[in-house]
Amino acid sequence: MSQISGHTKLVMLFGSPVEHSLSPAMHNLSFENLGIDAAYLVADVTPDNLEAAVASARALGLAGFNVTMPCKTHILAYLDGLSPAAELMGAVNTVALNEGKLIGHNTDGAGALMSIEEAGNKIQGARIVVLGAGGAGSAIFTQAALDGAEHIDVFNVRDEFYDATGKRLATLTEHTGTPTALHDLEDRTLLEASVRAADILVDATRVGMPPLENESNVAQEWLRPGQAVMDTVYHPRRTKLLKLADAAGATVVEGLGMLLYQAAIAEEIWFGVSMPVELIRERVFLHA
Numbered sequence: 552m553s554q555i556s557g558h559t560k561l562v563m564l565f566g567s568p569v570e571h572s573l574s575p576a577m578h579n580l581s582f583e584n585l586g587i588d589a590a591y592l593v594a595d596v597t598p599d600n601l602e603a604a605v606a607s608a609r610a611l612g613l614a615g616f617n618v619t620m621p622c623k624t625h626i627l628a629y630l631d632g633l634s635p636a637a638e639l640m641g642a643v644n645t646v647a648l649n650e651g652k653l654i655g656h657n658t659d660g661a662g663a664l665m666s667i668e669e670a671g672n673k674i675q676g677a678r679i680v681v682l683g684a685g686g687a688g689s690a691i692f693t694q695a696a697l698d699g700a701e702h703i704d705v706f707n708v709r710d711e712f713y714d715a716t717g718k719r720l721a722t723l724t725e726h727t728g729t730p731t732a733l734h735d736l737e738d739r740t741l742l743e744a745s746v747r748a749a750d751i752l753v754d755a756t757r758v759g760m761p762p763l764e765n766e767s768n769v770a771q772e773w774l775r776p777g778q779a780v781m782d783t784v785y786h787p788r789r790t791k792l793l794k795l796a797d798a799a800g801a802t803v804v805e806g807l808g809m810l811l812y813q814a815a816i817a818e819e820i821w822f823g824v825s826m827p828v829e830l831i832r833e834r835v836f837l838h839a
């Protein structure tokens with residue numbers, strides 16, 4: 552980290568737990584490399600003390616902050632405005648403080664799609680299947696519709712949010728013109744047919760991370776060369792799904808790419824800079 556002085560700007564991450572987050576390592580290395588006089592710290596914040604944390608951010612004049620689980624939807628109540636994408640997603644992971652106004656953005660979806668495009672698969676005109684409609688899944692399918700996907704199938708277990716997700720997708724289709732459909736993740740026949748027909752598959756469920764590290768939502772036979780397969784889980788880096796995708800000859804997209812690019816877009820919002828993504832990949836992700 553560069554020398555901290557009276558001019559140093561503060562950027563923070565609010566969420567819980569946050570002590571193992573890679574964000575401080577990514578942003579502090581980037582600030583140092585770009586010569587930005589700023590420091591990035593984390594604070595353990597839950598929905599119960601989020602309002603106080605946001606008031607502190609205003610009072611202390613933070614340059615901005617990130618928000619992570621479990622605060623990404625609760626934060627909406629305390630902001631002055633939202634980017635159009637964050638408004639459609641109903642979740643925020645990046646907040647900019649501009650002339651006293653707190654504006655919420657969501658860089659998770661765009662970050663995920665940038666990492667897929669970097670691997671060589673275009674979003675525009677693609678048939679996309681997204682498994683999971685939590686914070687990460689919703690950000691990804693919303694951004695995919697905004698970016699001109701041809702068709703989006705979303706699969707989720709029939710949880711208490713299922714009907715609300717259906718309504719959110721209907722609004723998204725109305726807004727973007729991209730046809731979307733919500734299906735039950737337990738419907739294996741429909742899941743197989745959709746995955747086989749997809750150009751891009753994104754798993755945004757918790758399947759693949761401990762204690763579900765030996766599980767995959769899809770079978771290897773459903774995957775093929777030319778198809779991009781992304782898992783939002785990045786610990787482990789190579790999830791069961793990504794191992795199956797690799798064995799099937801599909802293009803493998805690790806969840807760390809999403810983490811990297813959501814951070815890069817956040818720095819662009821806060822400081823108008825281009826984060827040195829290759830340096831961060833080499834130095835921060837080496838042992839991740």
Ligand code: NAD
Binds near residue numbers: 684785811
């Ligand atoms: P969330 O709690 O908002 O959503 C979790 C989703 O997983 C829901 O759709 C839920 O229905 C589904 N799910 C949970 N258990 C399941 C099971 N046993 N079988 C099938 N589906 C199940 O969480 P989130 O913030 O959307 O995160 C989802 C995943 O994405 C997590 O693994 C998280 O670590 C990862 N993530 C990665 C990044 C990144 O930058 N790479 C960013 C955010 C989240």
